[in-house]
Amino acid sequence: MQENKRNGRATGRLTLKDVAARAEVSPITASRALRGVGRVAPELVARVKEAAAELNYIPDPAARALASSHSSVVTVLVPTLSNPAFGDVLEAIHAVLLPEGFQILIGDTHYSREQEEHLLRNYLSHRPGGLIVTGFDRNEEARRLIASSGVPCVHVLELANSPGVYCVGSNQAEAGRTMANYLISKGRRRIAFVAVIDPRAMLRAEGYRRAMKDAGLYDPALELLSAVPASIKLGADLFREIVARHPDIDAIFFSNDDLAHGALFAALNMGIKVPEQISIAGYNNLEEAAFTVPPLTTIHTSRAEIGRRAAQMLLALMRGKRVDEPVVDVGYELIVRESA
């Protein structure tokens, strides 16, 4: 038996060569047939696919990536994983990309630009097939890394209009303005804005300011921003703080539902009537928003649709197809409930 390679490192893996042998074609033809590229006779394609199915062949992604410098991995960067809002987007992305043969590598930036840059540096070296990042708030170096990597990239949750930028999201500033205007239209005058400092909250703040200024109601003292990560508890704390500081406020627009939820709870415990004394509004329309006491007025955007559309756009980009609509605005909806 001189078959034994002197330098064997056989992995026992089922390879393309096995499939090719079974289909009685060359490995290259088998490769082309399975990938659906180049010109291969339909009859051969069928034979190869059959052989692959019979052998239960699964291509080796590492070998594929090495040979083609393209991998079947899509990297998704989100600011946090414990917020269900991002979970929903991720879930939709996963649902679209998985059946297309892509895997999802997640990166959690913890709302940190440094962390995001670090993740990009590392993950782009994996030559992912595609990249999905959250919003546009990142440092120059991170931008450069994305651009120079040549990896197709889609931005989610926010919108921007510059050439070569692909994004799926909603106009958060506009939505913030809509909410503030709604509160104004309900006769509220001393409307506070309470937020955690994150990029999307800051866009909502812009909309709030515009609406307040347009109505001649803007008072910078009514803005309360926190650098601590959002939580229900934080919302309760911030509610107590803003009420103590400005007893005259008649409405509070929170940058997200978690905070608003905490505020509703605190109001209930303090005997402050919502919405009679103070109207409260949130943002995101998490499921719990419909089940707070009282139910929360908020802004709804379909996170599942954002994820789905972003994944579809990325798929098109990765396949070199033309994307006619590089900016997809999924819109938003003001959900009026009892809290405001």
Next chain:
Amino acid sequence: MQENKRNGRATGRLTLKDVAARAEVSPITASRALRGVGRVAPELVARVKEAAAELNYIPDPAARALASSHSSVVTVLVPTLSNPAFGDVLEAIHAVLLPEGFQILIGDTHYSREQEEHLLRNYLSHRPGGLIVTGFDRNEEARRLIASSGVPCVHVLELANSPGVYCVGSNQAEAGRTMANYLISKGRRRIAFVAVIDPRAMLRAEGYRRAMKDAGLYDPALELLSAVPASIKLGADLFREIVARHPDIDAIFFSNDDLAHGALFAALNMGIKVPEQISIAGYNNLEEAAFTVPPLTTIHTSRAEIGRRAAQMLLALMRGKRVDEPVVDVGYELIVRESA
């Protein structure tokens, strides 16, 4: 210029060869120096590392995976991404593994055994360095895939005691029993169990049944199980259903906080006093549990600790270290609030 390779496919990538050249050693020595394996003179190691740092060299994971049949990817399978409970676990796993040079590939099984088997089949072909899966409820084929892959695997959230099985979690059946016993101790007699059908909920159900039988209070009619995914709204619906069906119940143990939250909301709207008429309890201690009306009695387990310990255990396994404690029980805590 006959340097031009006839068959060049140069990627322009910075390779190990460049680092080796700069450090004036052979590529193999450079490889060993960077990986810290084999015997390399300390002086050379320093020179190679310096060269790598100067060139800003990042190894190609695909080439590495192909050559060594080990990748720096850890696959994590969870039942859903939109539930913050799993997000918390994922976040902790990510926090531990990222600094160690591992990336996280997520798979969402949607609570489906078939989907999980499918994911395993595909993802294991990536030769991940490690695998983290949720619980033990999977089909034979999935089990076989994990075992035969040779990939180190840690199970999270549930506990099991069989040789060669690594897990980090808590005893959910025991916790379920604790909750039921608490309700019994408070004088409740007609205690319903309302759940969605998922593996962990079924373990909690076991504990509930044991407690009820031990107290001579078990009545199978008081169990209401739903095949629909859990949501707050579902909890409200199930509450109305169980109350209509069994007007005599004096407590409900829900398999998770979402359902209990919906029930509290429905009770409020129906004018049913909690806990006076019906006590309500949940499971998970999501943040919102402390802010429902009334606040929810529930079971707490540290999801962050589960993720952290699981990642640390996997790290040890991947590095071939001995793991002295293959079963880590992080415990649970009964959180008593006003709802029960």
Next chain:
DNA sequence: GGATGCAAAGATAGCGCTACCTCAAAAGGC
């Protein structure tokens, strides 16, 4: 009918890295 074109299949040569083996030099043994 021979030149021309254009498919469709195959041969070749890596992608960037590491497992395995070899070899020179240094260290140890009697």
Next chain:
DNA sequence: GCCTTTTGAGGTAGCGCTATCTTTGCATCC
């Protein structure tokens, strides 16, 4: 002092796949 043994470095040969070039086969044209 000669023969082992150890040590540190390098050489070689792939890992499994695909980009690129080459060859083959067969319609098509003047």
